[in-house]
Amino acid sequence: MFRYKLSLLLIMGMIALAFKVDAQSSNSALIKKYQSLVSKADTSDDGFISVHMNHNKLWLEIPDSIMGRDLLIGSRVEEISSTRNAVAGQMMHNPMMVRFSQDEKSVYLHAMDTKNQMDENDPISISFDRNSMQTIMHAFTIEARNQKNNASVIEVTKLFNSQIPQISPFGGASRGKSIPEATRTISARAYSANVEIVTQMGFTGKRQQFMCSLHRSIVLLPETPMQPRLSTKKIGYYDEPKKELSSEYMDVKSYAFVKRWRIEAKKEDIKRHKNGELVEPAKPIVFYVDNSIPEKWKTYIKAGIEDWQKAFEAIGFKNAIVAKDYPVNDTSFHANDFTNSCFRYVTTEKANAMGLHWIDPRSGEILQGDVLFYHNVIKKLYQWRFAQTAAVDPAIRGNAADVDDQIMGELIRYASAHEIGHALGLKHNYRASYAYPVDSLRSPTFTKKYGTAASIMDYARNNYIAQPGDKVTSLTPPLLGTYDYFSIKWAYQPIYSAANPQEELAVLNQWIADRSKDDMYLYGPKNGKGDGTLDPSLQSESLGDDVVKASRYGAANAKIIMENLVEWTGKNQNGSLNLKGMYEAVLKQYNQYFKHTEACLGGMYEFDVISKNHPEKFQTVSRKKQKEALGFIMEELLSQYDWLSTEKLTQRMGSLAQTTMKSQGEKVSNLISRSVLVRMYTCSTMTKDPYRVNEYLGDISNYLFNVSNKKQSTAWMRNMQVEYVKGLKKLLNENSADGGHIFNNVTMADIKAELDHVHSIALKKAEKGNASLKAHFNYIKYIIEG
Template sequence: MKNRFFYFVILLLAVCLSANANDFKKKRKKQETTPALADALKKEKTEDKSYDKVITKEARTKKGLITLHMVKSTFYMEIPVKLMGKPMLFAGRVAEISDNKDVVAGQMPQDPMLVEWSCDEEKVYLHNVISRSVCDENEPIAISMERNNLKPVIRAFPIKAFSKDSSAMVIDATKLFCADERPVSPFIPASPFDALFGMKKMKGVFKADLSSILDFKAFPQNISVKSRVAYTVNGTPFTAVVHLSMIQLPDEPMRPRLLDPRMGYFSDRKVLYSTEKDQSEKIAYVNRWRLEPKPEELERYKKGELVEPAKPIVFYVDNALPAKWKKYIKLGIEDWQPAFEAIGFKNAIVARDFPTDDPDFDPDDIRYSCFRYATTTVANAMGPSWTDPRSGEIIQASVYMYHDVLKLLHNWKFVQTAQVDPKARAAVFDEETMGASLRYVASHEIGHTLGLMHNMRASYSIPVDSLRSPAFTAKYGTTTSIMDYARNNYVAQPEDKNVRLIPPLLGVYDIFMIKLGYAPIYDAETPADEYATLNKWIQEKAGDPMYTYGEQQILGTLDPASQSESLGDDAVKASRYGIKNLRYIMDHLVEWSAIENRPYDQTSELYYELTKQYQRYMGHCMAYIGGLYLNHPVAGDEQKGFVPVSREKQKEVVKFFFDEFKEQPKWMAKKEIMTLFEPNNDMVANLQANLLRNLLNSSTLGKVGMNAKYSERPYTQKEYLNDLYQGVWNKTEQGKALDYYDRNLQYAYVQYLLKELELTKDAEKSKGLSLELLTEDHLPCYCYEYHRHARQMSANTKISDLGISSKTLYYGQLVKLKELLKNRRHSASGDDKVHYDYLYFELNSVLK
């Protein structure tokens, strides 16, 4: 029997085992089995590998793509030889968890693995397929590609027995599905963002004796295994049930679509090697579902008739969601249907309930895409997708909605629209009001699962005053893309009637982007051939800002046109409207939030939400200082890669900040409100000091220098610092009396520059974070899992610190200030004299 088996192996290896999965165009000629391997496979074995002695009568067995057996506590896989060399996706999803701090039930904490099986006469091997490099298999250099892209072995399994018909090998796979390894581990890998935001991911010590395989199933195209894995985390017991899936991928990958930087899509990045170019080329495959007409309806589709796709995108909605929310979630999912109808597909994306009459349905099975709900205090939602890295095809996607996203939606709506919408003032929103917000969340997250990235430039295409127009907002809402962070219409004033206050169900940009990613291009033979058509479609919309893509800027904002949470084409004008509304809401805060005979908890929470919204507005304006409008130019379109923000706009922002420093305490520090809460260490003064530090910091100064370098009428670093100096010290120069907040700003000014020059006792240099990173929106919840595609989600906005240059500028400001204080301290009186004396003492002690 064994001789027959190994002869069968030799034949199948010759057919199945291609030495490289890094295809780009066509299949290469199959590699033949080497004589050495053939000789090894023909060797006789003396030990008994009888099937019946391994798979005994007490075995629980499930048959499918791979036959599975459980004998007592040992888990066996009966792997067909025909699967050798076949690509498979191996993934784990948490089904149940004892502590959902980092991961909730339904979440996939680890990226799926692309794997392949191979074997010899002794063992079966599991390989991790690395597909970063690609090459046309007809290229003469393809042989080098194979030699230099070996698939690493990640597991080896001794062959325990052969199937009775010699077509499969039996291995003990217990440790494959019950171990502290990817993709079994229920912990999220560490991210570069963790250190930046002070996050600490959970880690555990694996307890093998407490872990076991609970259940398993086999299907024609996949298998699923449910394991309970136990750990101790910081000495505390921790347990998770992980649903593991291994699914066979198509032998022929979907034809990739190459990413153009003007397309707002997630992608799988590759390096293309070719003899037709003088260097390797960085390319990327768009992440998208395989959406094709049924073969029998192809001609109808080409004639322009609406047809249903061969395999629609189906999202199953969690049965844990209450009916009053579920109907809005379903609407949000299917709001994308018009975008697919525009390219010829009807019912391309549908929402369904968890089936009750299908015993094989399991929401944790990788075959099913689901909208999941989790009872956790996390105020967030996210929509990750998982792809076949050979092509960018989305294999599975899920949306996770955490319970306290309701709190986030409630508070946003209050601070952004309570001035105009009485329903936003309610302690508990009515079903319709909360439903509309949940629909927006669902639609946005589904956009991510379709492959779309955030488009933070969409709202910038709308003139600010158009947001006060009933006709305009009825058509466009607050933005031209649901993938923007443009939540509610904070520009709308109390006197504005019938203005739409929420984003559109779907924006014109979203419909266009689905065309770029999903519309078939039948006259192209290769991915590269598609470029001419894609470029033509993009050029047709060139010059129309409603169709422009702008990256999310996570680690600092360089482009003021692409900002989170902003509205309109002028952040200063929009923020003036927004702050006017905040003042109106603050005047009514107690009236609209206090609950009779209850503590002022809700009032306190909403007060702090108002202050955070104010910080967002100031952060939006801050982005103009040293800002650059970023573009994606291509040869021939006459666009520049970036355009500096004008000196006039930057000076307008500086003036705006100092105007706000005067006005802010009048409405934000009202005693009749502040005395209702617990005492705090003067939050308003601290907020102002933080704003000033952001104006002064070396990163901002670096941006100003970069902007000035490329401006026709530059706003120089020296002029900028002089304007800040005038804003802070103007009253002192004029001999006017200071108030508490004036003295606070002046103290913050001196302390910050001393620290930058390392002249304080605490000599640790304060790099500081940009203002937008100080708000809760970026700490650390993103609606897309930030450990994946993190580089793609952020524009390259890093500006180097000026080092010696910034120090000399700061030093000059302090020398000038020392002389001013020397003169003014003698003519001042009261608190101002003590204030000036102390600041002069500090400067005189370090500036000799």
């Protein structure tokens, strides 16, 4: 029904193709040249497009039947000498859809626009074609013709010996000037639906020379695309955006197709599947596990991949996703070929993992997936587990090498399953952890059944809420959560009664409506909106439905860990080094609690699924909860330095005062940052019980200045007071310099009034107390008056 924009040249070329091919077939010179070219080729390989190589020159032999067909061209790194911007196996750009066309002398490579669609029977399609001419990326002279299969031969050495910006793994540009002498085509292989080309490339830049091998794939797409499924904000899937033009409406209709694999029953099993029987899919998803991964972790990685089998079994497909080792002694297997989906090991110092996929842009069908698993992610998994659970779990204490392989294996399994979720098309679901009441995470029975969040796709790690004495032993995320099962059903379950994506909508929407009363099925994207407003229920690394309460539990555990950090990290000769790394890990985890609670200040919940639990799309954080959040932050700031910089720690790590003060000042500055004050004002205009900016600033001042002289004399308190005053003064100056555009007049009046209030306090305190205290408050006067 719909078509993508076609090049006018391509249309004309296809109309006249039959005549032109006849003319070419009679050209005996081109036919004879084909025999000469093939006979002199070092290597030739037959496929849907055949390839020929001679002295590093590369020719493609493209049959006339492929002209006008939809193809993908993609690129990944095969080998590289420097991992500064890319690693082996990485693909940083989606492949692009292209088509070939030809005339008597040339073959043309067209880049296709896959975003805009139109009914070819619509009257305005004539205008659409006139205004949608496709660009020609490259033109190639036809150097020979194979009369036997009616194919044109073109040399593509220059194209593949240079970067193709649209699919370059280096972000569209090289990291330096290419070295022609170091650039050559290494290999080219042809198959029934793909061509694989590897090119060695050398570059010289300002910093260093580097070498890489780029692996390019040319893929033939199915003539009939998979039936798409329309995307929605209520479920977290990556999607492929589309725009549709129609004479039926004056606007441009925007929508998107879900990115998902083609999981469907074999024709002979459809009836059984409809009847609720388990069947194997026509084409299962296979992930090959890198043979360079240490053997002791392979079992856990494979388990993480196949954990998703349960979700597919729930919709009637068994063995829908399978993990296999890289084939040994099989020369036909190439990990970087388009046909292979791989779980790849990356030996760099980076602590990361990522799940990727290539799609058919016409339908959103995932054709190939990858997981990049970086070496140091295992260290990061250990540090998270220690910093979040060491207070309640003796088994995680010590060095990573001291921890039982089964515990580390569970963490690797979790990370593997999470990244496979991305390869299956799922986005992060930051609201999955919000589905659980905070105190339920202190329950041994609840956590054993549900883990820490309703989805493995949340950025919710281990249970930092459970307290010593709670007897919680299940401290990690679930293998798969309630939301994960539903999201697989929503995207992958066939709806046999629907003939097209529009007919599926009623069923899909009903599935969501049926589950709207249970927060375990809610989805939430990455936090942050245009005006800087934050949703406290969409916090990365948070747990539970009350971030303030959860943060209090987390901070209590952090203090226990810090008190015992020397004993729990110093079991071998690397103890001092491990102590420093784990101190930083615990401190980073503790700092997350400030970030979580800060989101309540001027925060606003937004729910795309309206239900009894959440009857309004937007709901502001209550005044009470905002004041509670500020209370937690200030109480922690005023007391934390009794335990973050103890004598036991400084004896082994040196002075921590400078680092601690810097962190302290940054947190005070955050409280009065532009983004916090803007969203607090916005929030106050939407509720009957507002927490206004003037009251908020007054509360901060009371915490900082309405204290005893004994506290005023500490370096920590004076540091925070100075940072607070500097921050307020800076806001006034910036707003004045910007012509009053940063804040409205009401907010500026509140900031000025608060500075005046602090100034009056400083005037009084500068007249009494010891010399050090007087000097301090005179400095505050100087800042305000200066």
